[in-house]
Amino acid sequence: MRLSLRSATTLLIAAVVTLLPGTARADVTYPDPQPITGQQIIHDPTVLRLKSGGYVAYSTGGVIGARTSRDRVRWDDAGNAFDRPPSWWYEYNDTGDPWAPDLSYRAGRYWLYYAVSSWGTNHSAIGVATSPSGLPGTWTDHGKAFASERTDSWNAIDPALIQADGRLWMSFGSYWTGIRMVELDPRTGKALPDAQVHHLATRPDAPYAVEGPYIVKHGRHYYLFASYDTCCAGVNSTYRIRVGRSTSVTGPYVDSTGKPLLEGGGDLLLAGHGRYVGTGGESIFKDRGRDVLAYHYYDAADGGTPKLGLNTLTWKKNGWPAVL
Template identity: 40%
Template structure:
């Protein structure tokens, strides 16, 4: 190679290396294939088998699985018929319509929380089923976790269970009606114990809370979906986040606004291909699943999974 070309190539290489030091490496969105129709996905990799499972809103709780995390197939739903107790708390619930499940592994058992409700109402309930083997497909109904009605301050939907830095368990839940709440979870019953505390509100809509502790940053992160869901290409959902040094908050956005006062830093507002991203589920601290409405498929809700990264200031991001 002539000397001049070698110098140019060397300069280009140096420039590329410099850019890599000042521009964060983009987190990758996985190339998913197969059946990826979901709404409000809950994602987990099963111990032992390595199978990737996605539980989502739909009849009986919809189930997808993948052996490699990329190509998904649909399995049988969790419920084939209504548990008897559903009608006691949500008498007008439509058929087997189940919302926003959450999957949590603890002490050898998988805990699948879910919500039943009627759209636009606070007549709602959170239920629980358990199994020792997702692949085995045998789930045990653990009944009611909590409920709400039109006199309640909160709406008992969108459950998410997490473990704090000391090993204690907590559940965040709620939607629109006075926002997002948190309550302690009893390790024996895996159901709430004590009071519920409001930790986030937002005019125009807030729901789908997901609480994550990042040991590397020392913060608790409250991921939420803000805006309007469930309207296909007209949806205005966005994924937003705030953080706190305490599991009970207060959670602040990047501008220092308390999430109880409407604070929320948007990290995903969608794009021309994917409208209204939300219903997110953070797995550990390095993977985030959510749904978005496909412009190419006339607003069909699709599963998106991305690697989740953390910037130098301890805030999450992905592309």
């Protein structure tokens, strides 16, 4: 193909810039997040398009930090989900600090799940609240949906809900033995009495660094997305998103090579690149019929500040997901 002088000069400049020490080079493997404006700071985002129009995002930080948007591009700070921490939160940490919320709509109400814990312990609980509108300041807390104790081999944080075959399930988990799942009572939104704790994914090596599950159904498969490696270390974070699938919501989940996620398997979906470090804390929501991946990354161009990443999630002919 012949190039004009202008095109050839442009390509030469681009090549020189790519080779200059200290210059950033776009990673052709992983897409950058879609451009957004306004309040971009967020951690462990859960996002939903509201029935009333517009979008809301909840996240770790504050009393479950809230962001709202009319167009999914400009985001505004909307305070917190709750005015003040429910008193039972203090059983799990001294500051009443909640983590990693999950937002969904079911049975005519919005449902918000979240975790309360302390760093490095599995004395943890997942709480549940409901709202008629999904907006901050409208939530009624209903207490614990599920809890773990120091004698348990799992950790009750990072909740995510999915309905499957007329039943309601919650995946959860962080380190310890990885990702777990319990069945919920659809009426109360809380774990069934003596619910079996299913095991979905783990790593073969301590400290079993896999957490933050999210499950969606596509075609005849359920897809388990999870964050692997190190969170919450700014530009030193190594979070990345991996995925496996199963024909049953309770597993077993395997990657595209057939390796079980219970044996450390998982296809790499999105990893840090350029200024976008430690991509993880993911969730998925529907917007006008398309799946959208929400996650946080640490902005290396802004001192490692955690920010909101949004990308369209598409599906290949072989059934596996890809990020656009």
